[in-house]
Amino acid sequence: MAERPERLVVVGGDATGMSAASQARRLRKPEELEIVAFERGHFTSYSACGIPYWVGGVVDERDALVARTAAQHRERDIDLRMRTEVTELDVEKRRVRSRDLDTGTEEWTEYDKLVLATGATPVRPPLPGIDAPGVHGVQTLDDGQALLDTLARTEGRRAVVVGAGYIGVEMAEALIQRGYEVTVVNRGSEPMSTLDPDMGCLVHDAMTGLGIEMVNGAEVTEIRTGDDGRACAVVTPEKEYPADVVVLGLGVRPETTLAEAAGLPLGASGGILTDLAMRVRGYEDIWAGGDCVEVLDLVSGRDRHIALGTHANKHGQVIGSGVGGGYATFPGVVGTAVSKVCDLEIARTGLREKDARAVGLQYVAVTIESTSRVGYFPNAAPMTVKMLAERLSGRLLGMQIVGREGAAKRVDIAAVALTAKMTVEQMTALDLGYAPPFSPVWDPVLVAARKAVQAVRADAAPQ
The missing domain is CATH 3.50.50.60 (FAD/NAD(P)-binding domain)
Structure with a gap:
């Protein structure tokens, strides 16, 4: 047998x-x-990852x-x-x-x-009303379908998003595209806590520019329900925000x-x-x-x-x-992620300032302003790049980018540099592609690396 x-x-x-x-x-x-x-x-x-774009109508079919x-x-x-x-x-x-x-x-x-x-x-804190009809977490395709079903049945056009991480920001944009009045209630000082606050404020400005009401530093205490048992408002100690639908973007x-x-x-x-x-x-x-x-x-x-x-x-x-009897390993990550709010691109890799402090690393941080293309080229768009490097050694610790078209994927340069444990000085010699439609002569990443080198040297100089 x-x-x-x-x-x-x-x-x-x-x-x-x-x-x-x-x-x-x-x-x-x-x-x-x-x-x-x-x-x-x-x-x-x-x-x-495609669910917010399906909800927002950018992707037409669920099966796609x-x-x-x-x-x-x-x-x-x-x-x-x-x-x-x-x-x-x-x-x-x-x-x-x-x-x-x-x-x-x-x-x-x-x-x-x-x-x-x-x-x-999805994180669902034990708040009154958190499980009421009309309150949606968005993690699976079933979740996305349930939200779209609610939107189709709801006559009102007021949406409140609780939380301003990746999902919260992307869902706020999706609901704006669906024609809703959107309020984002966020307990942090700025949206996108995966960024340092000085970079998160750039995202805040962009979201406000879309017509999204941003409420930062607000702790939700209750999801209020109406006579029909459905969610009708999000409550904080300071104010109540009417809602015909509530989306949770508190992370997972x-x-x-x-x-x-x-x-x-x-x-x-x-x-x-x-x-x-x-x-x-x-x-x-x-x-x-x-x-x-x-x-x-x-x-x-x-x-x-x-x-x-x-x-x-x-x-x-x-x-x-x-x-299957073979062999492979997963060595780890450097924490690279990208996102967008309409035409604003957001990227990060490596450590934030708080991350570096938490593990006892001493660092210097620099921020530069540049453009996605040569300044004289049509549609050159502004870009802000922040870079962290370790004190004395100059090892790259992290990078964040907020900008328009052509900004986000530049973070991949830093992701490779982090994986290779490069210093910011070594990064300044990287042979990156250049042509006026794609980059200034000095790519924004290299400009940030040069400024980081100067900061490392100044920090190490005798006082």
Whole structure:
């Protein structure tokens, strides 16, 4: 009697989970490896980053965000079970309990190898009214569809976004494009807390210019509901902001309920801890990746939680290689992210000033103003670049950019420099491309690097 193939169980059917399953299938045939994947939602392998653009009408069709359907995965001999939630992980008996969300049927499935790709969940503080109809977090394609359904049913045109991180800012723009009056209520001093406040204020100005009412330094105490039980206002100690729809943009936290209950190791931010091959620390046959894990920050040397699709897909490739008998590692991140508010582009990589202080690094910080093209060239747009370098050594620690067309992707130069542990002086010699339609003779990144070199030298000079 032939032995049954090994069984890989994947919990979570989006970027990490299905990338891992697909990569494992490339390396091992169905008679060698059976793959069972569970996804509690209606969609698989989709771009969560594209949801604000779908809500805003920039992307017309929901299905445009789906990279591979459940049927396509099944054609590749992956037993993908949609609308099925894993409710329990039994590490000792190497099995998971699942529940069909449509029928309520429960069953146990044994595994030889397990991948946890449970993602992240929107932060929902325990406020009165936070779970009322009309209040939406936006993390999954199902969340985006629920929000669009609410917008279609709502007669009023007042929207309040709570929080001004990436999701909050992008959703504020999407709602403006839908014709809503938008108020953003933000507890921070400026929007985009991933930037230093002096750069965040540039984003504030741009959002105000779009007609968005920005309320900074405000703590939400309640989501008020009307007689029909639906959200009708967002309340702070100072004021009440009427709302026909409320969108939460308070960030996300790792979804590690299963992992925590099973006793798997978690980090300071609640994410699962893994080794370089994305194996859960202390567990030979369990891997984890995507928004539910913590990753090594190559600049600070500490583990941190970063929820980005780029990392999630890479994690899946690494995990799938390991499960399939190959070898790959994920060395870490430098914290690169880009976003936009209409034509304003926002980018950051590496450490902010508060990050550097938190890990005990001494630094110099410089800010320069430049343009995206040679000044005489049509449509040259202003750009602000901020750069941090370590005292004495001059090692690049971080960079932030706020500008118009052509600004954001320049952050990739600094991302490479951070990964290579370059100094700002070494950066000044980088052979970057130049032509008047693309850049001044001295690219804005190099201008910032030159100013940072001067700051490092001045700081080191005898007083």
